[in-house]
Amino acid sequence: MQLEAELADLHGKEASLLFTSGYVSNQTGISTLAKLIPNCLILSDALNHNSMIEGVRQAGCDRQIFRHNDVAHLEELLIAAGPDRPKLIVCESLYSMDGDVAPLGKICDLAEKYGAMTYVDEVHAVGMYGPRGGGIAERDGVMRRIDVLEGTLAKAFGCLGGYIAGRAEIIDAVRSYAPGFIFTTALPPAICSAATAAIRHLKTSNWERERHQDRAARTKAILTAAGLPVMSSDTHIVPLFVGDPEKCKRASDLLLEDHGIYIQPINYPTVAKGTERLRITPSPYHDDGLIDALAEALLQVWDRLGLPLHQKSLAAE
Secondary structure, eight states, rough: HHHHHHHHHHHTTTTEEESOOOHHHHHHHHHHHHHHTTOOOEEEEEEHHHHHHHHHHHHTTTEEEEEEEEEHHHHHHHHHSSSSSEEEEEESSTTTOOOOBBHHHHHHHHHHTTTEEEEETTTTTTTTSTTTSOOOHHHHHHHGGEEEEEEEESGOOOOOOOEEEHHHHHHHHHHHHHHHHTTSOOOOHHHHHHHHHHHHHHHHOOOEEEEEEEEHHHHHHHHHHTTOOBOSSSSSOEEEEEOHHHHHHHHHHHHHHHOOOOEEOTTTTTTTTTTOOEEEEOOTTTOOOHHHHHHHHHEEEEEHHHHHSSOOOTTOO
């Protein structure tokens, strides 16, 4: 309960509900919420995470997919749905594969104009963005305009678990009906205590956030200067284009075996075929020496696998 109060405060909401993981909080939160709204139409971003897609599917409601971050297309779908039909817009704030950010302000404008609820996944942004670590919604000044915010206790907070935050009535409804909350084990007290301490710390300490952005910027600069195909990103996500699933996996293996560097290969179905990549996420504690060593290791791997340098590859392609 202390952790849930801390999370509600982080997002400026009345209440929050704790789940065993970020995946479960999306899967269960979206499906439960939509099922409780008669004749609900779910409008989902085309690049939403698998946990959100599963939540939408399990809701059993009508659903429509709007083109990624395309507010004009979203507005077309909202207009077509009509003013009286209940609507739920589901999107992420920061998309982890391309590192791009949703136009949350414009999405909130449309939600208010056409009478829709909003559900935003802040998993890759909580702790890392905003003056208190409330995420992209806090950074962009739209946190209080979003009905339900979802996040994780992993990643920035270094623990385990997921949550949703919103009005007390919404949270209580999900708590009362969500199978993914009711029929599983609660998180251990030690995990809850650690997460609470981490959140409290990051609410007041900006050093980690500033250093994190600095490290990400330097990583992009060094890898780009080395001629490696860094995909464009405005956030801490640093995707490195490969474009071949077997070479992507082999590159990851070589980095670990020969250089002691672990970077996940991202292949289909996580990304579209032909856009396979290594996803690099620098931390505040990756110093200049480690970043330089990463660049040198990647150049050796690229040479060994015959991968091209200076390849122009946009995330959208």
